[in-house]
Amino acid sequence: MEFISTKEASNKWGISERRIQKLCEEKRIPGVFRFGHSWAIPKDAEKPADARLKSHKKESGKVHE
Numbered sequence: 328m329e330f331i332s333t334k335e336a337s338n339k340w341g342i343s344e345r346r347i348q349k350l351c352e353e354k355r356i357p358g359v360f361r362f363g364h365s366w367a368i369p370k371d372a373e374k375p376a377d378a379r380l381k382s383h384k385k386e387s388g389k390v391h392e
Contacts, residue, residue: 328358328369328370329369329370329371330368330369331367331368331369332365332366332367332368333347333348333351333365333366333368335368336368336372339374340374342374347366347368348366350375351366351368355375356368356372356375357369
């Protein structure tokens with residue numbers, strides 16, 4: 328299995344490296360593991376869904392009131 332760094336995942340998924348680190352700490356990326364001060368993320372891992380979004384937020388570009 329091939330692995331990528333948090334920096335590579337950040338570029339791939341378009342989110343900050345710090346957010347990737349938090350996702351790793353929360354074990355939200357399957358197959359991730361830590362070695363030393365770095366994280367190894369499976370190359371084929373998919374970006375986890377953003378659990379911070381609320382259901383009443385934008386759906387089709389319009390805010391529901």
